[in-house]
Amino acid sequence: MYKIVRKRELNPTVTQMEIEAPLVAKKAKPGQFIILRVDEDGERIPLTVAGTDPEEGTVKIIFQIVGATTETLNHKQAGEYIQDFAGPLGMATHTEGIKKVCIVGGGVGCAIAMPVAQEFHRLGAEVTSIIGFRSKDLLILEDEFRACSDKLVVMTDDGSYARHGNVTVPLKEMLEAGEKFDMIITIGPLIMMKFVVATAKPFGVPVTVSMNPIMIDGTGMCGGCRLTLNRDGKRVTKFACVDGPDFNGYEIDFDEAMSRGRMYFDYERHAHEEVCNLYKNA
Amino acid sequence: MAIDPKKHEMPTQAPEVRAHNFNEVALGYDQETALAEASRCLNCKNRPCVSGCPVNIHIPEFIAKVKEGDFEAAYQIINQTSSLPAVCGRVCPQENQCEKYCTLAKKFEAVGIGRLERFVADWHNAHATEKAQAPASNGHKVAIVGSGPSGLTCAGDLAKKGYKVSVFEALHTAGGVLVYGIPEFRLPKSIVAKEVETLKDLGVDVETNVIIGKTLTIDELFEMGYEAVFVGSGAGLPNFMNIPGESLKGVYSANEFLTRSNLMKAYKDDPKTPIMKGGKVAVVGGGNVAMDAARTALRLGAEKVYIVYRRSMEELPARREEVEHAQEEGIDFRLLHNPVEILGYNNPDDPRDPKNGFVSGIRCVKMELGEPDASGRRRPVAIPGSEFDLDVTAVVIAIGTSPNPLIKSTTKGLEVNSHGGIIVNEDGLTSREGVYAGGDAVTGAATVISAMGAGKVAAKAIDEYLSGK
Numbered sequence: 001m002y003k004i005v006r007k008r009e010l011n012p013t014v015t016q017m018e019i020e021a022p023l024v025a026k027k028a029k030p031g032q033f034i035i036l037r038v039d040e041d042g043e044r045i046p047l048t049v050a051g052t053d054p055e056e057g058t059v060k061i062i063f064q065i066v067g068a069t070t071e072t073l074n075h076k077q078a079g080e081y082i083q084d085f086a087g088p089l090g091m092a093t094h095t096e097g098i099k100k101v102c103i104v105g106g107g108v109g110c111a112i113a114m115p116v117a118q119e120f121h122r123l124g125a126e127v128t129s130i131i132g133f134r135s136k137d138l139l140i141l142e143d144e145f146r147a148c149s150d151k152l153v154v155m156t157d158d159g160s161y162a163r164h165g166n167v168t169v170p171l172k173e174m175l176e177a178g179e180k181f182d183m184i185i186t187i188g189p190l191i192m193m194k195f196v197v198a199t200a201k202p203f204g205v206p207v208t209v210s211m212n213p214i215m216i217d218g219t220g221m222c223g224g225c226r227l228t229l230n231r232d233g234k235r236v237t238k239f240a241c242v243d244g245p246d247f248n249g250y251e252i253d254f255d256e257a258m259s260r261g262r263m264y265f266d267y268e269r270h271a272h273e274e275v276c277n278l279y280k281n282a
Numbered sequence: 283m284a285i286d287p288k289k290h291e292m293p294t295q296a297p298e299v300r301a302h303n304f305n306e307v308a309l310g311y312d313q314e315t316a317l318a319e320a321s322r323c324l325n326c327k328n329r330p331c332v333s334g335c336p337v338n339i340h341i342p343e344f345i346a347k348v349k350e351g352d353f354e355a356a357y358q359i360i361n362q363t364s365s366l367p368a369v370c371g372r373v374c375p376q377e378n379q380c381e382k383y384c385t386l387a388k389k390f391e392a393v394g395i396g397r398l399e400r401f402v403a404d405w406h407n408a409h410a411t412e413k414a415q416a417p418a419s420n421g422h423k424v425a426i427v428g429s430g431p432s433g434l435t436c437a438g439d440l441a442k443k444g445y446k447v448s449v450f451e452a453l454h455t456a457g458g459v460l461v462y463g464i465p466e467f468r469l470p471k472s473i474v475a476k477e478v479e480t481l482k483d484l485g486v487d488v489e490t491n492v493i494i495g496k497t498l499t500i501d502e503l504f505e506m507g508y509e510a511v512f513v514g515s516g517a518g519l520p521n522f523m524n525i526p527g528e529s530l531k532g533v534y535s536a537n538e539f540l541t542r543s544n545l546m547k548a549y550k551d552d553p554k555t556p557i558m559k560g561g562k563v564a565v566v567g568g569g570n571v572a573m574d575a576a577r578t579a580l581r582l583g584a585e586k587v588y589i590v591y592r593r594s595m596e597e598l599p600a601r602r603e604e605v606e607h608a609q610e611e612g613i614d615f616r617l618l619h620n621p622v623e624i625l626g627y628n629n630p631d632d633p634r635d636p637k638n639g640f641v642s643g644i645r646c647v648k649m650e651l652g653e654p655d656a657s658g659r660r661r662p663v664a665i666p667g668s669e670f671d672l673d674v675t676a677v678v679i680a681i682g683t684s685p686n687p688l689i690k691s692t693t694k695g696l697e698v699n700s701h702g703g704i705i706v707n708e709d710g711l712t713s714r715e716g717v718y719a720g721g722d723a724v725t726g727a728a729t730v731i732s733a734m735g736a737g738k739v740a741a742k743a744i745d746e747y748l749s750g751k
Contacts, residue, residue, distance in 0.1 A: 023492070023497050023498065024497065027496070027497060037454055041547055041553075041554060042554050043546065043554040043555045044454075044546070044555075068554065069554065083454070084454040084490070084491050085491065086452065086453075086454070086491035086492070086493060086497070087493070087496065087497065088496060088497070089493065089496060216538060216541050216542060216546065216555075217452070217453060217462075217541060219452045219453075219493055219496075219686070219688065220518055220519050220686050220687060220688060221462075221516075221517070221518065221519070221520075221537055221541070221686070222520070222535060222537045222538035222541050223519060223520040223522070223535035223537060223538055224534075224535070224538040226522075226529065228529050237522060237524075237528070237529075239519060242519070242686075242687055242688065253529075256529050259531065259638070259639040260529060260531060260639075262531075262639075263531040263532075264556040265636075266636075267556040268556070271554075271556075
């Protein structure tokens, strides 16, 4: 069992927790993820590590309440325990040789982008961050990004806060203005990452995308997280859990990944409604 | 007394009943049948059956105790060499091992050794009151990576010799393939849990949620004071066929399909982990895993389940009893069939049609057997122009796995072969001093009992290595 040491609501749909898991805290690097189960017989879900405190032995996770499992997790309070917490899994974000980086985060993806931005800042790279949200209510981690970015642009889809529009608008302006990024790293909804790749393509800037497909074991056993890459004219199968979660954005077949991500859509919506009703009636 | 030429039949749930539940198919001998079956054993002096057993169970000796009605004594004899008797009695391919060499098998049916082993283990589990006792410690610490059959066997053998053994398991439940892979109807999970409990009684420490290669490395295990490490990390990434359509929704690897159903309990009503139920399912492959997947799909409510296998029944590698059970349950065997494409639903008029991207069929080509290949089996060759489509809603690919890369990539000096399997010598020793390995991590996908045999060999070698230190 793993103790929830602290819990904080970042916005009405996004929660941050710090979980006591000393071995994971010692090892986890930005870009890696953990697998957790809230309770016995619960589903295994992957969540990207949003930070660690190796001395305290805690791991920070940030999750959006999107389904039955995250709903159940969100009903746990500080001081309570979750059943399982295993990691760190996947490969850490590649940082070597990158001196000037643009981090593009969307929605709850910003929670994963933040430790990556912090790591580049710590390593002395020049960090430009573009973070986007649907509206002001859903904004998270603005102060944290400001602290680790040389330049920060905040966008909202509806214009309710900061600049109106989506993240590709300022990215395109910067690239057109002649900004020379060694790497663009984008983390967020698949459709957003797909358009970030399309925006960067004419400028020939490398793009790393962080993939978050459906996963079961997370250790390289089930193959559920497979992705298709277009590499040198060939279709190549890779596994997000052991080969990723970071991939070359130009190689990813986003349309396939989006389709696969919706495999259990109906089931999940129904399960979430059931859990919500349980808590409402309780 | 004349010998009964036939093995006593194993009572089973009726096919039409069991096809709709996840309870165990085979029900086990009762006492009377066990005594009668044991009396068929000739108690041969040269014990040919033992030579067929990867863990060298003293077979005629335990059967002699069954004959006397001393079932606990029979159990103790099995337990000397096997840490998982209730498991082996259920999942070993006895027809290719002990029973293949049985003297009776020359003229009649072999003694039902596996069935007797299962009877004895179940009898012990139901009647034994005394817990196993941890022996006096010899002061040495050994780490085991993975709690599948090889790891549990190695752990058990070393614990019995007084080693302080810690087993590290990546998943949330101990048992490896015995819990995530083999379904409840063939190996009830309560039996695996019981075997793990017995090991804990012997002083074995089981740490779940620790991924060696990630949470801790092999080098860190040595720094923590472990003097030897056994790697039994098991099967790794599933193989796919590299044909079009394998990324469609509804295409599963057998590992994913079985893990969802078994480990994540998607077979139960109202599960937390989803799985596609019902429809028509094609399972590609002919091994035990393919049989397990096909029969699981049936029990999950599929109206039709095909096994699609590119060779003939003769080459089909699954345990004979599982094939017979599958046939009785109505699984449709499409032998000498090879998939060439998985077909998907695509509504040209509506890109938002929720059915888009789901499996709609599997295109197969008919095969004929040609000359024997490197494996000695006749090589299947496609018959030109014989393509045809089967309507299915899900496809499960059960054509084997490649070893897991996590340990290799984080352990300096650990040599692997071109398939990614860890290279070991005849004692299970790897290229790293004090690091041993066995099971699927070494051989690629094989059987539970061969993994147990490898765990046993390594335990003996680790004991010799550490007692000489």
